Amino acid sequence: MDTQQSTALTRALAEVPGPLPASGVIHIVIPHTSRFTVVGNHLAQHPGLSSTAVGIAVRIQSLPPGADVGIKALAARFPEGESRIAAALRELEAHGYLQRTRTRLPGGRIVTRTVFCNQPAELLRTRTAAAPPTPPGRFPAPTPAPPPAVAPAPMPEPPAPQAPVAPAVPEAPGPAAVPEPHPPVPAPAPAPSSPPCAPPRSSRFVPPPTAPKPPPPPLPQPRELTPELHRTATALVTDLRRHAPQLALSENDVRHLAPGVAAWLEREAPPDTIRHALTNDLPRPLRHPAKLLRHRLTALLPPPLPGAHDLALPRRRVAVTPFQTCDGCDRAFRSHSPGHCRDCRTEPARTAA
Known part of the structure; x- marks a missing residue:
């Protein structure tokens, strides 16, 4: 099959x-007659989108209206995991290609409505040209009314022949009629300049794919890695492939992960609990089993069990007044400060009375 394809391409190239x-790609263009989708170069060559986002955008654009384009539906179609597909959808949202809103149906069910636009820049440009925004605090200038039309004067008719009459006495000339001037028409205010098209709003900040990633947290280490603890941890990591065939680790991976399992055992975590935490709900397909186990050993590390003294109820402390020695009779009495006892304090008062 490979030889036939290579021969066909060679013949078409000729x-x-x-x-x-001399170098680079050579296109062999065969026109499509059915089952094709038009994709713009603004999407195919977008400088800010990852290849995963571009591929998912092309996939969504080729689907009919009403098709399911959720994260789980796309993950079942593509080999990428759900986290990578979710990041790609966030990229498309940030650049205006995709919009997801939660809508309540008449029956009370809440669904996610997905809207995809193949040219977001053209959509924003069309809306801006159709309805230019008005600056805040100003109103659009009123449209000046056209001046009233002046009816043309009627053409004079030729006078009919009449008999000669006596000349009339000339009257005093009256004031000439002055035409009423029209009110001045206000000049139209200049139209406010439309602001440049703002970039599409994004619900959250999506870092570019080339942004440096923070280093992963270190693998937990036991306080004292005894030979017995190391042997038990190594056996538990090696035995994981019996319960999950995807976790077939190499000797180097087992040697690297054994101290993390020993830290769990040191905190009195049962082996069944550790095995369930490491093998439960594995992603499919699992490409890096050692990295997954390292992440779970670090992120799911349980705290140390409390001791008996930590679980005991705190004792209620009773304030005790200390003993003092009387300066007059040397008897002991309770007081917070040194001085005389009650009898010595009352005896001077009795003597004075």
Whole structure:
């Protein structure tokens, strides 16, 4: 099959008209007649989108209206995991290609409505040209009314022949009629300049794919790695492939992960609990089993069990007044400060009375 494809491409390459480039890609264009989707270069060559986001955008654009484009539906179609597909959808939201809103149906059910636009920049440009925004605090200038039309004067008719009459006495000339001037028409205010198209709003900040990632947290280590503890931890890590065939680790991976399992055993975690935490709900397909086990050993590390003195109820302390020695009779009495006892304090008062 590979030989036939290579031969077909070689024959088609020989039929390409014109000189061929010395390097780079050479296109063999066969026009589509059915089952094709038009994709713009603004998406196919977008400088800010990852290849996963571009591929998912093309996939969504090729689906009919009403198709399921959720994270789980796309993860079942693509080999990428759910986290990577979710990040790609957030990229498309940030650049205006995708919008997801939660809508309540008449029956009370809440669904996610997904809207995809193949040219978000053209959509924003069309809306801006159709309805230019008005700056805050100002109103659009009123449209000046056209001046009233002046009816044309009627053409004078030729006078009919009449008999000669006596000349009339000339009257005093009256004031000439002055036409009423029209009110001045206000000049139209200049239209406010439309602000540049703002970039599409994003619900959250998506770092570029080339942003440096923080280093992973270190693998937990036991306080004292005894030979017995190390042997038990190594056996538990090696035995994981019996319960999950995807966790077939190498000797180097087992040697690296054994101290993390020993830290769990040191905190009195039962082996069944550790095995369940490491093998439960594994992603499919699992590409890096050692990295997954390292993450779970670090993120799911249980705290140390409390001791008996930590679980005991705190004792209620009773304030005790200390003993003092009387300066007059040397008897002991309770007081917070030194001085005389009650009898010595009352005896001077009796003597004075």
